[in-house]
Amino acid sequence: MPIHHKLVRDRIPEIIEKTGKSYETRxxxxxxxxxxxxxxxxxxxxxxxxxxxxKEATVELADLLEIIHVLSQIHGNSIEEVEAIRKQKAEERGSFKEKIFLISVDD
Known part of the structure; x- marks a missing residue:
């Protein structure tokens, strides 16, 4: 039996069970x-x-976003609050859409 020792999505045990395989979780x-x-x-x-x-990139971005949703709740916020902060920062400091790469700043 392969040992994974990792966090999995909530329905993974159900999916494994449907295949007739046994599993162990905690x-x-x-x-x-x-x-x-x-x-x-x-x-x-x-x-x-x-x-x-x-396509692969989009699937992985969706996985990242799912984790960000959960982490925002753990830290006592909603994803809407995180999104509001993101929008505020984008308004105040900009986004990354213009592809600006800073080389140096004179002191």
Whole structure:
């Protein structure tokens, strides 16, 4: 039996069960949960960084966004609050759409 030791989406046990396979899970405590989400965030980011086409990239971005939704709740906010902060920062400091790459600043 392969050992995974990783956070999985809520319906994965149900999906595994439908295949007739057995599995073992446990519910994480809050500290383990946050650490596992951070690990999952890094994993999904790495998968995005190594994606080879737009479709793969979009799937990985969706995974990242799901984790961001959960993390925003853990930190006592809604995704709408996170989005409001994102919009405020974009208004005050801009976005990244103009492809500006800073080379240097004279002191």
């Amino acid at each position: 519910v994480l405590d809050q500290d383990e949960y946050i650490q596992s989400l951070k690990t999952k965030l890094q994993e999904e980011l790495q998968e995005y960084l190594t994606s080879v086409n737009d």
